[in-house]
Amino acid sequence: MTDHRLRTESVTVGYGAEPVVRDLSLAVPDGRVTTIIGPNGCGKSTLLRTMARLLRPTSGRVLLDGEPVDAVPTREVARRMALLPQSPVAPEGLLVRDLVGRGRHPHQRWFSQWSPEDERVVALALALTDTAHLRDRPLDQLSGGQRQRAWIAMTLAQDTDLLLLDEPTTYLDLAHQVEVLDLVTRLNRERGRTVVMVLHDLNLAARYSDHVVVMKDGVVVTEGGPHAVFTPALLASCFGLDADVLADPRTGLPIVVPALSAAGRGSCPQRAGRAAGAPR
Amino acid sequence: MSTLSTTFRAGPVSWLVPVRAGLVASGGLLVLAALVALDLALGDFDISLPDVVRTLLGGGDAGQRFVVLELRLPQTLVAVLVGAALGLSGALFQTFARNPLASPDILGVTRGAALGAVGVIVLSGAGGYGGGLVAGTLQQVGVPLASFAGGLLAATLLYLLSWRRGIDGQRLVLVGIGLSAALTAATSWLLVKARIEDAASAQVWLNGSLNARGWEQATPLLWTMAALVPLALLLARSLNALQLGDDPARGLGVRLQLTQLLTLVAAVGLVSVSVSAVGPLEFVAFVVPQIALRLTRGSRPPMLASMVLGACLVVAADLTTRVLLPFALPAGLVTAAIGAPYLIWLLLRTNRRVTA
Numbered sequence: 001m002t003d004h005r006l007r008t009e010s011v012t013v014g015y016g017a018e019p020v021v022r023d024l025s026l027a028v029p030d031g032r033v034t035t036i037i038g039p040n041g042c043g044k045s046t047l048l049r050t051m052a053r054l055l056r057p058t059s060g061r062v063l064l065d066g067e068p069v070d071a072v073p074t075r076e077v078a079r080r081m082a083l084l085p086q087s088p089v090a091p092e093g094l095l096v097r098d099l100v101g102r103g104r105h106p107h108q109r110w111f112s113q114w115s116p117e118d119e120r121v122v123a124l125a126l127a128l129t130d131t132a133h134l135r136d137r138p139l140d141q142l143s144g145g146q147r148q149r150a151w152i153a154m155t156l157a158q159d160t161d162l163l164l165l166d167e168p169t170t171y172l173d174l175a176h177q178v179e180v181l182d183l184v185t186r187l188n189r190e191r192g193r194t195v196v197m198v199l200h201d202l203n204l205a206a207r208y209s210d211h212v213v214v215m216k217d218g219v220v221v222t223e224g225g226p227h228a229v230f231t232p233a234l235l236a237s238c239f240g241l242d243a244d245v246l247a248d249p250r251t252g253l254p255i256v257v258p259a260l261s262a263a264g265r266g267s268c269p270q271r272a273g274r275a276a277g278a279p280r
Numbered sequence: 281m282s283t284l285s286t287t288f289r290a291g292p293v294s295w296l297v298p299v300r301a302g303l304v305a306s307g308g309l310l311v312l313a314a315l316v317a318l319d320l321a322l323g324d325f326d327i328s329l330p331d332v333v334r335t336l337l338g339g340g341d342a343g344q345r346f347v348v349l350e351l352r353l354p355q356t357l358v359a360v361l362v363g364a365a366l367g368l369s370g371a372l373f374q375t376f377a378r379n380p381l382a383s384p385d386i387l388g389v390t391r392g393a394a395l396g397a398v399g400v401i402v403l404s405g406a407g408g409y410g411g412g413l414v415a416g417t418l419q420q421v422g423v424p425l426a427s428f429a430g431g432l433l434a435a436t437l438l439y440l441l442s443w444r445r446g447i448d449g450q451r452l453v454l455v456g457i458g459l460s461a462a463l464t465a466a467t468s469w470l471l472v473k474a475r476i477e478d479a480a481s482a483q484v485w486l487n488g489s490l491n492a493r494g495w496e497q498a499t500p501l502l503w504t505m506a507a508l509v510p511l512a513l514l515l516a517r518s519l520n521a522l523q524l525g526d527d528p529a530r531g532l533g534v535r536l537q538l539t540q541l542l543t544l545v546a547a548v549g550l551v552s553v554s555v556s557a558v559g560p561l562e563f564v565a566f567v568v569p570q571i572a573l574r575l576t577r578g579s580r581p582p583m584l585a586s587m588v589l590g591a592c593l594v595v596a597a598d599l600t601t602r603v604l605l606p607f608a609l610p611a612g613l614v615t616a617a618i619g620a621p622y623l624i625w626l627l628l629r630t631n632r633r634v635t636a
Contacts (some may be wrong), residue, residue, distance in 0.1 A: 049527075052530075052531060053530070054527055054530055054531075074530070074533050074534070074535050075533040076533075077533065078531060078532050078533025079533070082531060083527070083528075083530075083531035084531075085525065085527035085528055085531065088524065088525055088527070088528050089525060090524060090579075091378065091523050091524075091579045091580060092579070093577065093578070093579045094523075094579040095579075098579065099524070102520055102521055102524065102532065103532065105517065105518075105520075105521045105532040105533060105534070106532060106533035108517065110514060110517065111292070111293050111294075111295075112292060112293065112294050113294055113295050113296050113517065114287050114289075114294045114295065114296045115289075115294045116289075116294075118294075119287075154528075155531075158531075158532070
């Protein structure tokens with residue numbers, strides 16, 4: 001087959017008449033952590049949702065293992081690719097183990113609802129996400145970070161090589177953001193999972209990604225390793241951000257430090273322009 | 281999976297048996313058996329419980345056989361079936377919409393069925409004072425058919441009006457409340473325009489009554505349930521995934537629109553056939569799944585327990601109207617009297633949680 005399990009070919013997607021993603025081709029590197037970044041409304045979540053088959057492109061196609069994803073049966077897609085949607089909500093009273101158990105759905109049949117394999121994979125997912133001790137707790141009693149780890153455990157229980165995460169750190173404080181992304185890194189390094197995620201925070205994207213895809217106005221502006229992507233010129237042109245890029249003293253990875261806009265005039269009009277931009 | 285469910289495995293077969301839900305359903309079955317026995321025993325002509333059991337097993341004298349097997353058993357059977365159908369229908373609606381308010385009573389499906397029936401009673405003009413359901417062939421066949429069609433039409437309308445690139449539970453409830461109001465208004469208009477005898481006859485039907493129901497109501501109920509109950513049980517796993525939200529469900533490999541459509545078809549079919557048999561029994565489909573949910577402590581209304589408890593409630597309502605109260609009262613008023621306070625409680629509680 002191809003050397004990329006997941007790729008898009010000239011994909012155009014939109015909710016109404018105006019396309020949100022335009023003629024976009026992207027190959028997701030296997031076995032790596034790929035992060036899609038870009039200003040609000042650039043179409044990054046739309047792209048991820050299209051790759052996950054939640055949205056149907058108006059033209060172009062998404063290929064999963066060389067096959068158009070629309071031609072693959074829904075259950076089969078769910079056995080190869082797991083998705084964590086943006087800020088998911090669990091029903092009241094749902095226990096962590098029930099949530100994680102539901103990740104086995106694509107592997108189950110009406111006569112086989114809880115096989116030893118199901119049990120083994122769920123136990124592993126709980127262990128990997130460090131949620132085993134929470135298994136009998138209702139989700140609504142957990143902290144934001146614990147809850148997000150339980151949701152990730154559910155996607156792990158799907159036992160897929162491909163993981164798509166839509167803003168997995170939204171609404172979490174910094175410590176919990178780091179906790180979740182450390183977990184993502186571990187899954188990639190130790191379990192060989194291919195991860196595609198959407199992140200808002202540029203510094204976290206720089207720190208946790210092998211491959212960074214920068215989007216603006218529905219197209220890919222540039223992609224590559226963090227060092228290649230995070231440059232003052234790109235931050236200015238794509239995010240309208242006047243910033244320096246420093247090197248992390250410990251890892252050497254880029255750190256984005258926005259310049260102080262004491263004069264005000266330089267950045268304010270740009271910011272206003274961004275706020276008035278298209279909603280996501 | 282220790283406290284809430286246990287695993288049954290044999291070869292390639294493995295099932296999760298929900299222990300607590302199973303206990304609730306079994307306990308409910310015992311209560312139901314007792315209620316059914318009482319319902320068969322008590323009435324204008326009391327028969328002792330041992331005699332009821334003997335008669336059911338083929339014994340008893342001619343008088344007992346007539347009263348138990350021909351007069352009371354069909355009506356009790358209708359009560360059991362209607363209760364089970366309404367309980368399951370409510371559980372499906374509420375799981376589907378992820379909202380305890382989503383029940384056929386509130387979404388307008390019951391109102392649609394009522395409008396269909398009232399339309400036939402009033403427009404055919406065949407009611408005749410005191411004639412009730414047995415006045416003519418048209419009414420005997422027409423009223424159940426029209427109410428079934430009315431329920432289906434209301435549900436179709438609900439589905440089309442709520443559809444915006446998918447079905448959203450919150451929007452479904454809001455559209456349903458509006459639809460319900462419109463259908464109630466149309467029914468009232470028909471009643472105002474009708475001859476007084478027809479209006480009275482329609483009103484009797486509108487209150488929901490188990491009185492004088494027999495095999496002609498039980499048979500369509502049995503057939504419908506034989507088709508739709510297995511369908512609902514097959515949907516259970518997909519509904520578990522659907523509960524997590526549309527996107528997570530699709531990520532888990534659920535065929536979202538097919539599952540939603542089948543769930544609605546099952547739920548609407550069950551409620552429509554119930555209403556066509558006994559008229560609208562208010563609030564059964566609304567209250568029962570929530571009570572079952574609280575008893576089983578799951579995360580969604582349990583199907584089997586909702587069926588059993590629904591049957592208990594309707595048989596109990598039948599007993600109440602026939603035996604406990606000194607005057608005849610339609611069973612629908614009894615279920616409404618139980619349901620309305622519960623609705624208020626639920627609204628207050630939900631509201632408190634949102635503001636807290």
